[in-house]
Amino acid sequence: MAIAQARAAPVDKQAAEAAIAELAAAFGNRLVTSLAVRQQHGNTTTWLPNEPPDGVVFAQNTGDVQTVVRICAKHHVPIIPFGTGTSLEGHVNAPFGGVSIDFKDMNRIVAVHAEDLDCVIEPGVTRKQLNEHLRDQGLFFPIDPGADASLGGMAATRASGTNAVRYGTMKDNVIALKAVMANGEVMTTARRARKSSAGYDLTRLMVGSEGTLGIITELTLKLHGIPEAIASAVCPFPSVEAACNATIMAIQTGIPVASIELLDELQVKASNAYAKLGLKEVPTLFLEFHGTESSVAEQARRFADIAADVGGGPFDWATKPEDRTRLWQARHDAYWAVIQLRPGAKGFATDVCVPISRLAECVGETKRDIESMGLIAPIVGHVGDGNFHVSVLIDMDDAAECAAARRFVERLAERALAMDGTCTGEHGVGQGKMKYLPAEHGEPAIAAMRAIKTALDPANIMNPGKIFAMNP
Numbered sequence: 001m002a003i004a005q006a007r008a009a010p011v012d013k014q015a016a017e018a019a020i021a022e023l024a025a026a027f028g029n030r031l032v033t034s035l036a037v038r039q040q041h042g043n044t045t046t047w048l049p050n051e052p053p054d055g056v057v058f059a060q061n062t063g064d065v066q067t068v069v070r071i072c073a074k075h076h077v078p079i080i081p082f083g084t085g086t087s088l089e090g091h092v093n094a095p096f097g098g099v100s101i102d103f104k105d106m107n108r109i110v111a112v113h114a115e116d117l118d119c120v121i122e123p124g125v126t127r128k129q130l131n132e133h134l135r136d137q138g139l140f141f142p143i144d145p146g147a148d149a150s151l152g153g154m155a156a157t158r159a160s161g162t163n164a165v166r167y168g169t170m171k172d173n174v175i176a177l178k179a180v181m182a183n184g185e186v187m188t189t190a191r192r193a194r195k196s197s198a199g200y201d202l203t204r205l206m207v208g209s210e211g212t213l214g215i216i217t218e219l220t221l222k223l224h225g226i227p228e229a230i231a232s233a234v235c236p237f238p239s240v241e242a243a244c245n246a247t248i249m250a251i252q253t254g255i256p257v258a259s260i261e262l263l264d265e266l267q268v269k270a271s272n273a274y275a276k277l278g279l280k281e282v283p284t285l286f287l288e289f290h291g292t293e294s295s296v297a298e299q300a301r302r303f304a305d306i307a308a309d310v311g312g313g314p315f316d317w318a319t320k321p322e323d324r325t326r327l328w329q330a331r332h333d334a335y336w337a338v339i340q341l342r343p344g345a346k347g348f349a350t351d352v353c354v355p356i357s358r359l360a361e362c363v364g365e366t367k368r369d370i371e372s373m374g375l376i377a378p379i380v381g382h383v384g385d386g387n388f389h390v391s392v393l394i395d396m397d398d399a400a401e402c403a404a405a406r407r408f409v410e411r412l413a414e415r416a417l418a419m420d421g422t423c424t425g426e427h428g429v430g431q432g433k434m435k436y437l438p439a440e441h442g443e444p445a446i447a448a449m450r451a452i453k454t455a456l457d458p459a460n461i462m463n464p465g466k467i468f469a470m471n472p
Contacts, residue, residue: 011077011097016054019075019099023057026067030058041100043093044085047348047396048431053080053094060105062178062186062217069215070184072099078461081211083153084126086145088349089430091157091210095465101215103152109133110218117223118175118192123152123216130221139223142167145426146332152216157428158208162331165251165384166258166290169426171207173222179206179214182457192220205452210428211463213456227290230258231300232324237312240264240283240367240379244360247285247383249306251356255299259288260384261331264367267338267378274337275330285312285383286331288324334380338391342376345393350409350432352416353387353425362419363388369411373404387425414439429467437468 023031032038038052054077059065072079078098085092094100103124110120114137121130128148131140143154145161153159155177160169167173176190189202206213237243240262247260262285263271269281285307289299300315307313318324330337339347354362363379370377370390381388390412394405413423413436423436438446446468453460453470460470 011054015075016077016097019072019077020055022071022075023055023068023099026071027057027064030060032056032058038100041080041082041085041092041094041102043090043431046088046090046432047346047394048090048093051090051093051095053078053100054097056082056100056102058102058105062180065101065180065215065217066184066186068099068101069180069182072461073182073184073459076459076461078464079211079215080463081123081152081156081215083123083150083156084148086147086149087153087157087430088427089424089432091153091428091430091463091466093431093465095431098461098464103150106152106217112137112139112223113192114139114223116192117225118220119223120218120220121151122218123150123155125151127151127154134223135226138226140226141173141221142224143170143173144332146334151219151221155207155216155219156209156211158426159428160382160385160387160426162259162261162288162328162382164382164387164426165260166256167224171204174203174207174219175222176203176220177206177216178218179216181214182459182462186217187214190220208428210430210466212453212466213462215462227258227296229289229291229293229296230324231289231296232318232327233287233289233300234279234316234318234327235285235287235304235307235312235314236280237283237285237307237310241360241364242310242312243283243285244363244383246303246307246310246312248356248359249309250303251384253302253306255302255306256291257287257299257303257384258290259286260382261286262363262379262381262383262388263331263334264379266341266376267334267380270337270341270378271330271334274340275326275333277327277330279316286327288328331380334378335391338378338393341378342393344395345376346396347391347393348405349389349391349427350412351387351389351425351427352412352421352423353385354416354419354421356386358419358421359383359386359388362415362421365415366390366412369408373408375405375408377408382425385425386421431466434466434468 042050042052107124
């Protein structure tokens with residue numbers, strides 16, 4: 001297979017067996033070592049090869065996590081946290097072997113402080129579970145990556161999604177957290193106060209660390225009131241560039257849209273077939289506006305004027321809640337729609353993010369790359385903040401096609417960096433994008449990351465083989 005990553009040297013077999021034996025004594029049938037379950041806890045949603053752990057522990061509380069960490073630390077065995085397995089860059093793979101901690105049973109909503117607009121939850125709570133719990137209180141948590149991901153995993157990968165243009169990403173919505181560190185101790189990064197200047201910002205250090213510094217066992221999250229009015233619309237455009245230019249103008253003129261999602265013509269075709277949408281197969285924006293009845297109407301009118309200026313429109317409104325749900329479910333199902341375009345092919349998604357002023361240029365050049373390389377690769381994007389995704393469909397048994405896809409991904413990352421963007425807007429680094437980090441940050445920044453990692457995890461047992469290599 002042309003696109004592959006060699007499995008790193010595994011941990012010492014005797015050490016792994018000793019750790020597994022101790023964990024079995026501590027957890028009984030909550031430690032699982034069957035191959036099927038271990039493979040389910042390796043990478044499952046991308047082109048990267050599956051690298052299963054040596055065992056999986058189903059933790060039920062912070063004490064369980066501490067026990068796993070202390071046993072693994074004694075035997076120098078890696079630990080890999082696992083939420084729902086929806087990450088896209090190999091974050092849950094176990095390239096050195098080790099023990100996966102599954103958080104599906106740590107799914108309690110500990111407290112909701114409606115008067116303070118915050119809540120405290122365990123890491124296995126999913127975004128849908130939380131919002132169902134909050135609905136009757138008139139509150140919601142806005143970060144929506146599409147998949148019903150666990151909130152612990154979303155924090156670990158610094159996720160965002162469709163609402164990020166208005167509500168920010170996970171780094172903006174995590175107030176505080178608790179994490180079990182490599183020595184087995186529990187670190188609390190902050191209190192519930194909305195602002196503090198008391199020392200280092202440890203919360204943001206942990207958000208996006210992908211389990212390489214510690215294991216999140218509790219989160220305090222910002223909440224928002226459910227808007228008085230919500231309106232969704234679909235707006236077609238004559239070209240991807242026109243759709244991007246409309247987006248740029250909307251952001252630059254200060255229209256507070258909640259979501260602006262781009263689907264290119266191939267993605268619209270796929271979504272039509274999968275979700276029975278019946279849209280015109282041209283580049284299209286899905287939009288959502290939040291606010292009062294009057295403010296939503298004003299936002300929509302202003303955007304309609306901008307769209308018309310670049311040849312877009314007319315709007316197709318989705319005013320009923322069930323119509324909005326159907327529309328956005330189709331957007332969230334984009335990956336599953338894409339893989340139907342080429343049965344038997346493997347789909348993998350990659351993303352970049354650029355300054356909003358460079359968005360049209362970056363997307364346009366990417367489209368030309370797809371065409372010149374002969375790839376099938378629909379584009380979708382959270383374009384309100386300059387972030388877009390490409391889902392490449394390839395025959396993994398065709399070496400030439402795999403090589404072309406790999407080069408395409410490299411060119412996309414290089415293009416984003418050349419435009420002062422990032423190689424990953426929200427997927428994270430994991431294994432898949434490690435090689436781009438030195439070009440994005442520079443060696444002094446990577447050295448600083450290594451120093452932090454060494455200080456907090458000197459034995460390198462916390463999700464090793466992710467973000468950067470400890471021995472460059």
